[in-house]
Amino acid sequence: MPSWIGQAFRRGILTSRFPRGPASPEEVPETSRPPVLSPTLDPAPALSRATEDCPTGAIDPEGLHHGRCIRCARCTRQGFAFGGRAHPCASRPEDLYSAGGGPLPEREANRALAALGRSLQLFLVDAGSCLACNLEVLALANPYYDASRLGITFVNSPHHADVLVVVGIPTEPLLEPLRRAYEALPGPKAVLAVGACALEGGIFRGNPRTRAPLSDTLPVDLFVPGCPPTPLDILEGVLTLAGRGRGIQEAPP
Amino acid sequence: MSVAEDAAVAPGGAAERSLSYLPPDRSFALFTDHLARRSLRGTFGDLGEQDLRVARNWQPSAIRPWVLDLGEEVEGYGTFRFPYGPFSMGVPEAGTFEIVTYGERVLESRPGFGQKSRGILGSLPGLSPEDAALRVERLAGPYSAAHASAFLFAAESAAGIPLPAQEAHVRAVAQELQRVYNHLHVVARLAEAASQNVGQAQTHALAEEVLRLGGRHFGHRWLFGALLPRGPLRRLDAPERSELTRSLSAIGSRFEALWELFQGSRTFVDRLQGTGRVTRSQAVAWGAVGPVLRATGVAWDDRLRDPAPPYRDLFLPLARQTEGDALARALVRVEEIRSSLLLLEQLLDRWPGGGTIDPLPPVSPQRGLVRCEAPSGDLVWDVSVKEGKVREAGFRSPSQANWPLFALACRQSVFTDFHFTLESFGLAFAETDG
Ligand code: SF4
Numbered sequence: 223m224p225s226w227i228g229q230a231f232r233r234g235i236l237t238s239r240f241p242r243g244p245a246s247p248e249e250v251p252e253t254s255r256p257p258v259l260s261p262t263l264d265p266a267p268a269l270s271r272a273t274e275d276c277p278t279g280a281i282d283p284e285g286l287h288h289g290r291c292i293r294c295a296r297c298t299r300q301g302f303a304f305g306g307r308a309h310p311c312a313s314r315p316e317d318l319y320s321a322g323g324g325p326l327p328e329r330e331a332n333r334a335l336a337a338l339g340r341s342l343q344l345f346l347v348d349a350g351s352c353l354a355c356n357l358e359v360l361a362l363a364n365p366y367y368d369a370s371r372l373g374i375t376f377v378n379s380p381h382h383a384d385v386l387v388v389v390g391i392p393t394e395p396l397l398e399p400l401r402r403a404y405e406a407l408p409g410p411k412a413v414l415a416v417g418a419c420a421l422e423g424g425i426f427r428g429n430p431r432t433r434a435p436l437s438d439t440l441p442v443d444l445f446v447p448g449c450p451p452t453p454l455d456i457l458e459g460v461l462t463l464a465g466r467g468r469g470i471q472e473a474p475p
Numbered sequence: 476m477s478v479a480e481d482a483a484v485a486p487g488g489a490a491e492r493s494l495s496y497l498p499p500d501r502s503f504a505l506f507t508d509h510l511a512r513r514s515l516r517g518t519f520g521d522l523g524e525q526d527l528r529v530a531r532n533w534q535p536s537a538i539r540p541w542v543l544d545l546g547e548e549v550e551g552y553g554t555f556r557f558p559y560g561p562f563s564m565g566v567p568e569a570g571t572f573e574i575v576t577y578g579e580r581v582l583e584s585r586p587g588f589g590q591k592s593r594g595i596l597g598s599l600p601g602l603s604p605e606d607a608a609l610r611v612e613r614l615a616g617p618y619s620a621a622h623a624s625a626f627l628f629a630a631e632s633a634a635g636i637p638l639p640a641q642e643a644h645v646r647a648v649a650q651e652l653q654r655v656y657n658h659l660h661v662v663a664r665l666a667e668a669a670s671q672n673v674g675q676a677q678t679h680a681l682a683e684e685v686l687r688l689g690g691r692h693f694g695h696r697w698l699f700g701a702l703l704p705r706g707p708l709r710r711l712d713a714p715e716r717s718e719l720t721r722s723l724s725a726i727g728s729r730f731e732a733l734w735e736l737f738q739g740s741r742t743f744v745d746r747l748q749g750t751g752r753v754t755r756s757q758a759v760a761w762g763a764v765g766p767v768l769r770a771t772g773v774a775w776d777d778r779l780r781d782p783a784p785p786y787r788d789l790f791l792p793l794a795r796q797t798e799g800d801a802l803a804r805a806l807v808r809v810e811e812i813r814s815s816l817l818l819l820e821q822l823l824d825r826w827p828g829g830g831t832i833d834p835l836p837p838v839s840p841q842r843g844l845v846r847c848e849a850p851s852g853d854l855v856w857d858v859s860v861k862e863g864k865v866r867e868a869g870f871r872s873p874s875q876a877n878w879p880l881f882a883l884a885c886r887q888s889v890f891t892d893f894h895f896t897l898e899s900f901g902l903a904f905a906e907t908d909g
């Protein structure tokens with residue numbers, strides 16, 4: 223007689239070793255790493271060639287803004303490769319800028335809200351996303367990431383939440399609901415901006431229908447770049463907010 | 476729980492003011508255009524009057540411009556309306572529904588449009604098809620492969636550019652992979668709504684494995700950029716292809732084991748049976764597409780009826796049910812998980828060595844119109860290209876076609892049915908508003 227319990231046991235433990243142990247290669251797909259310029263190249267000409275190719279304006283002749291990058295891989299033809307340290311997140315968007323296009327420096331200074339404690343309730347709001355970011359955030363609940371083992375759960379009302387997780391580029395009609403959702407959170411509260419759209423608008427930056435960046439509307443505490451960021455990036459972001467982020471180590475391939 | 480909970484219920488109240496009106500994007504105009512002239516008539520033979528009725532009704536209502544109005548009176552003594560959304564419980568996306576009720580029964584649940592409009596269509600003219608495709612695939616992340624390939628096929632048809640046969644295969648592999656993901660996701664969400672905790676966790680895990688296959692073989696879990704001619708990250712050489720085949724067959728057998736358990740679960744089956752029913756005549760009259768249409772017994776699948784390459788050479792069983800309820804839609808999706816896995820096996824097995832495929836014939840000079848079967852139904856992209864740049868573009872997404880049916884399916888239901896109906900339709904505001 224087949225049973226759910228038997229089925230679940232047969233599958234064994236699926237859950238990621240992160241954050242206690244290293245992440246598996248499956249959890250870190252190629253595009254989850256930021257692009258970095260090959261150290262053997264002369265940065266100035268490579269950057270200026272890549273500036274023309276980059277569809278989001280993430281690359282300028284001086285460097286690369288990881289918050290804008292949508293990991294489209296165009297710049298891989300100009301000497302960039304997806305080789306940077308996985309999962310940078312930053313309290314200030316400027317910290318995601320790498321002058322010269324090299325890897326981002328390690329930053330320890332991310333703002334953490336120790337008052338959030340060990341149990342975190344997340345409320346997801348969509349400011350105008352393509353849905354991929356939403357689904358990556360919600361994937362934290364699946365057995366592969368099982369965020370509840372770390373005290374992270376999703377709630378259905380902003381009134382019960384500690385962290386407002388915002389995805390997507392703000393559209394005009396959603397600005398007011400966003401503000402109201404933020405006001406509904408009891409303190410202490412934090413805002414986590416997830417995805418290139420929520421950071422600076424991603425590929426839609428400058429579109430007249432939208433109101434990027436999100437930080438003009440809400441006080442963002444932490445930015446998680448990527449288009450979309452992987453569930454592990456988001457998990458690391460949530461842990462960083464609570465002062466428990468330690469970066470992601472990767473298992474050797 | 477809705478953030479707009481304090482909005483007034485009376486017409487003209489705060490609910491209306493809180494959502495500023497956005498003029499409908501061109502997709503809506505194109506949609507009516509297609510219905511009247513091409514899509515439905517081609518699909519179902521001569522529907523004449525009914526086509527026009529659908530077209531008329533899709534016009535945003537003059538009184539509450541952002542709410543879908545089916546043009547039929549459901550309200551009566553004692554009914555009231557309240558807005559549910561935009562950040563509503565259990566709906567992963569922002570979107571407002573106007574619920575018409577007299578307390579217990581939901582008389583109608585009308586989706587409101589325009590809140591998520593990111594102006595994507597408006598930004599396409601003037602871009603090269605490749606730059607435009609980066610925006611098109613982000614219309615709706617879970618359906619990115621369908622949008623990107625329909626758009627690219629249409630642009631190639633407009634410009635008369637032949638396509639390498641291998642690229643056509645890559646597009647089909649990406650689309651089928653995403654179909655498996657989406658159908659698994661819907662089954663998991665239905666299980667979640669029916670409180671099947673182990674079942675939903677295990678199905679979500681399978682869906683995650685499909686995303687990881689995307690990450691492994693296309694460099695991106697949602698396949699963004701993977702279909703572009705310059706998307707350099709995909710790895711589908713012979714050893715990778717056989718590895719992908721093996722992983723997919725493992726996913727297939729794990730899914731069968733899970734589905735056997737779902738079928739034996741009375742709670743799951745009972746909860747879906749009879750919920751959110753759409754009749755066959757409603758489906759045909761209002762222009763339903765995809766699993767919603769096939770669940771009412773209509774045999775229509777673009778991959779069979781109007782196949783773009785390489786589907787014409789592959790064996791594909793048609794999934795069909797007759798009841799039209801949430802269970803029938805779930806069964807269609809389950810059948811399609813199986814048939815997509817079968818298609819993937821054939822696609823990976825018969826990898827073309829080289830050669831090119833002629834572009835699809837343009838509908839008029841420099842204008843390509845391509846239909847493809849996205850996970851939730853027939854998707855149309857209409858693209859005109861001039862001197863290598865997009866001149867005009869429009870689309871009709873499966874969500875746009877199926878919203879009226881959703882509103883009909885919610886009629887006379889109770890509020891707890893709402894999530895079952897919504898999830899079983901697989902609708903996205905993202906690809907409705909554009
Ligand atoms: S991967 Fe990022 S930096 Fe490189 S071209 Fe694309 S958006 Fe620009």
Ligand code: SF4
Nearest residue numbers: 352355417418419449
């Ligand atoms: S950041 Fe990328 S994945 Fe996230 S909502 Fe924007 S387009 Fe979609």
